[in-house]
Amino acid sequence: MVPSISFVDTLPETVVSRSEIADLPGGAFFEGKWQSADMTLEVRDPEDGFLVGRVCTSTPQDVRRAITHIQRHLELDRWPLRARRQALEKATRLLAEQHVRFANIIAAESSKTITEAEREVCRCIETLRLSAAASSELTGSTLNFEDSLATGNKIGWYSRKPVGIVAAITPFNDPLNLVAHKLGPALIAGNGVILKPSVRTPLSGLALVQLLVEAGVPSGRIAAIVGGPGVAEAVVTDDNIDLISFTGGPQTAERIAAAAGAKKILSELGGNNATIVCADADAAHAADAIVAGAFGVAGQNCLSVQRVYVHTSLYEKVVDRVVRGTQALKAGPKFDRSTDVGPLISDEEARRVEEWVDEAAAAGASIHTGGRRRGSFFEPTVLTGVPAKCRVIRDEVFGPVVSIIPFVDISDAVRAANNSEYGLQAGVFTQSVDLALGIADKLHVGAVVINETSDIRIDSMPFGGFKKSGVGREGVRYAVHEMTEPKNTIVNLAESSSHWPFLGDLSDRATS
Numbered sequence: 001m002v003p004s005i006s007f008v009d010t011l012p013e014t015v016v017s018r019s020e021i022a023d024l025p026g027g028a029f030f031e032g033k034w035q036s037a038d039m040t041l042e043v044r045d046p047e048d049g050f051l052v053g054r055v056c057t058s059t060p061q062d063v064r065r066a067i068t069h070i071q072r073h074l075e076l077d078r079w080p081l082r083a084r085r086q087a088l089e090k091a092t093r094l095l096a097e098q099h100v101r102f103a104n105i106i107a108a109e110s111s112k113t114i115t116e117a118e119r120e121v122c123r124c125i126e127t128l129r130l131s132a133a134a135s136s137e138l139t140g141s142t143l144n145f146e147d148s149l150a151t152g153n154k155i156g157w158y159s160r161k162p163v164g165i166v167a168a169i170t171p172f173n174d175p176l177n178l179v180a181h182k183l184g185p186a187l188i189a190g191n192g193v194i195l196k197p198s199v200r201t202p203l204s205g206l207a208l209v210q211l212l213v214e215a216g217v218p219s220g221r222i223a224a225i226v227g228g229p230g231v232a233e234a235v236v237t238d239d240n241i242d243l244i245s246f247t248g249g250p251q252t253a254e255r256i257a258a259a260a261g262a263k264k265i266l267s268e269l270g271g272n273n274a275t276i277v278c279a280d281a282d283a284a285h286a287a288d289a290i291v292a293g294a295f296g297v298a299g300q301n302c303l304s305v306q307r308v309y310v311h312t313s314l315y316e317k318v319v320d321r322v323v324r325g326t327q328a329l330k331a332g333p334k335f336d337r338s339t340d341v342g343p344l345i346s347d348e349e350a351r352r353v354e355e356w357v358d359e360a361a362a363a364g365a366s367i368h369t370g371g372r373r374r375g376s377f378f379e380p381t382v383l384t385g386v387p388a389k390c391r392v393i394r395d396e397v398f399g400p401v402v403s404i405i406p407f408v409d410i411s412d413a414v415r416a417a418n419n420s421e422y423g424l425q426a427g428v429f430t431q432s433v434d435l436a437l438g439i440a441d442k443l444h445v446g447a448v449v450i451n452e453t454s455d456i457r458i459d460s461m462p463f464g465g466f467k468k469s470g471v472g473r474e475g476v477r478y479a480v481h482e483m484t485e486p487k488n489t490i491v492n493l494a495e496s497s498s499h500w501p502f503l504g505d506l507s508d509r510a511t512s
Helices: 060-076 083-099 099-109 112-137 177-188 200-214 232-236 249-258 283-297 315-327 348-360 410-418 433-442 476-482 501-510
Strands: 028-030 034-037 041-044 052-055 155-163 165-169 192-196 222-224 243-247 264-268 273-277 305-311 365-368 380-383 403-408 425-429 447-450 484-494
Touching: 028 060, 028 200, 028 348, 034 501, 041 099, 041 200, 052 099, 052 200, 060 165, 060 192, 060 232, 083 099, 083 112, 083 177, 083 200, 099 112, 099 200, 112 177, 112 476, 165 177, 177 192, 177 200, 177 243, 177 476, 192 232, 200 222, 232 249, 243 249, 249 264, 264 476, 273 283, 273 410, 283 305, 283 315, 283 403, 283 425, 305 315, 305 410, 315 365, 315 380, 315 403, 348 365, 403 410, 403 447, 410 433, 410 484, 425 433, 433 447
Parallel strands: 165 192, 165 243, 192 222, 243 264, 273 305, 273 425, 305 403, 380 403, 425 447
Antiparallel strands: 028 034, 028 222, 041 052, 155 484, 365 380
């Protein structure tokens, strides 16, 4: 019989209750004010269906009004860089002061435990700090006309200018920090921005908009609309949207690109991340890192460890320790600080993961632990012997499932790791610097982490991947460059001093 992960059903009295969450923002924000009409879109806790709050069911007309208002503000009202930096610095301080409130909102509406939610708030504080500091990125350079066929009597320079209005479309799994990764760079760059957060977790993003306005972001520079019939299409197709920054799945990204037309699109589309454990690796360290990297946020993390390739000499040792580490995890209420793994975002998603695991088992895979669903919870699951054709190997699981595969030759492991439509990040465990760098050079991914798994992101680094993992890079300073364009200014100077009468006067005085 497969050992089962224990569920904790009772919520200790010492933890914060969802009912203590106060001061939720309005249901949408546009035309400089909070909207409260048609508050019919429910936000429910995926753990048990508890009603956390309601937001507006909006319309395409609301989207048009929101974008028109931002466009008018961009045309009429100047917001200097110094004021932008100061607003984001104040937002950083306010978020630090309100960290408990924000962590409670995240945990209540999403899959994150309260501990995971607190970590996300800390990261968001850093993202806002980096956004303010990115004011230094908005510089340019002179143009070298002297070494050009077009030299004449010209001088020139370029400076970075905002693209205009940014549409920020964000997912459910990091409902605060991924919003900040779009709004912070867009605002410091001088753009206007309209946020469309996930309908499953909109409250965190709306609360951040509320905080940004309180910090001094002009209400005419920002809008937030959650959902409603035709709303998403209205956002991406509006002619006044200059750039779309989207985090989500490849299929949705393709629909956005088809609908948006000739717009600049930045996209982060997930991963199917591999970790390679070489023969000389520290097996215990690798196994512990795999458990930590596979099951955070119930596996609903684009950096989650999904495929692990282990040299045959360490295979049994790594499998055994990963299984024991997984069995020690506690699944249960998110506000219980002893809980390690919360629910998936919905019963539907939990059933999908269950279907994929059942498919693998039917194809011959072994389930060492986990593999069972209860409502929106799915037990952290360790698989071996999974055929390469199965979806848990081929596609992004986005659930608490890890598959471990043995290898003999390192070239086979690298080839298998690269055999994916995704190319976000990967991990490599080895004591050899030469081997580590050689593998890193051959892996076709956006980042390779040595002696750790793929589950690492520094908010200042260029973040993104190859293949279906996305287009462009996030990471604050890199997003600022993506959300601005260089603008040249060229001056054609006079060809002769006859155009400058005072030069002649100076010459006469010098010889007299």
